[in-house]
Amino acid sequence: MIMAAAGVQDPGNLGSMLRSAEAFGASGALLLEGTVSPFNAKVLRAAAGSLFRLPVVAMKASAALAAMRQHQVRLLVTSSHKGTPLPETDLKGPLCIFIGNEGAGVPRQIADAVDAAVVIPHSRDVESLNAGVAAAILLYEAARQRRLAD
Numbered sequence: 001m002i003m004a005a006a007g008v009q010d011p012g013n014l015g016s017m018l019r020s021a022e023a024f025g026a027s028g029a030l031l032l033e034g035t036v037s038p039f040n041a042k043v044l045r046a047a048a049g050s051l052f053r054l055p056v057v058a059m060k061a062s063a064a065l066a067a068m069r070q071h072q073v074r075l076l077v078t079s080s081h082k083g084t085p086l087p088e089t090d091l092k093g094p095l096c097i098f099i100g101n102e103g104a105g106v107p108r109q110i111a112d113a114v115d116a117a118v119v120i121p122h123s124r125d126v127e128s129l130n131a132g133v134a135a136a137i138l139l140y141e142a143a144r145q146r147r148l149a150d
Helices: 011-023 041-047 061-070 131-149
Strands: 002-006 028-032 054-061 074-079 095-100 117-120
Touching: 002 011, 002 061, 011 028, 011 041, 011 131, 028 061, 054 061, 061 074, 074 131, 095 131
Parallel strands: 002 028, 002 095, 028 054, 074 095, 074 117
Antiparallel strands: none
């Protein structure tokens, strides 16, 4: 399982995402163009050391998508409003979860190339979840499903 940050700009969000990726067993993290530097001081603080233990690679989205397809990795994006509800989504097997920008979401180039969109059910009164929170919920659910499958 790989977590990919697609244009995540808030350093606190990226640090939290990296920390969650390590905590829930991701093999690594991809930082796509437009994503804040992992060496930003706030990213380093929020990651609480995970940046030094989790493989992190910065690359262009087109290269990431091609590499994932070559290795038959299933590609999922998060969506705040449409997609398969998280409780109904299979998160086992080779998987890359793309978390988008806090305001704009996942770039169209990625959204058009993935296998499915996943939505975390939440109150209609709330427009969307924070990128770091959404990543943590998805990564937790993936880890839970993988433990049950073992």
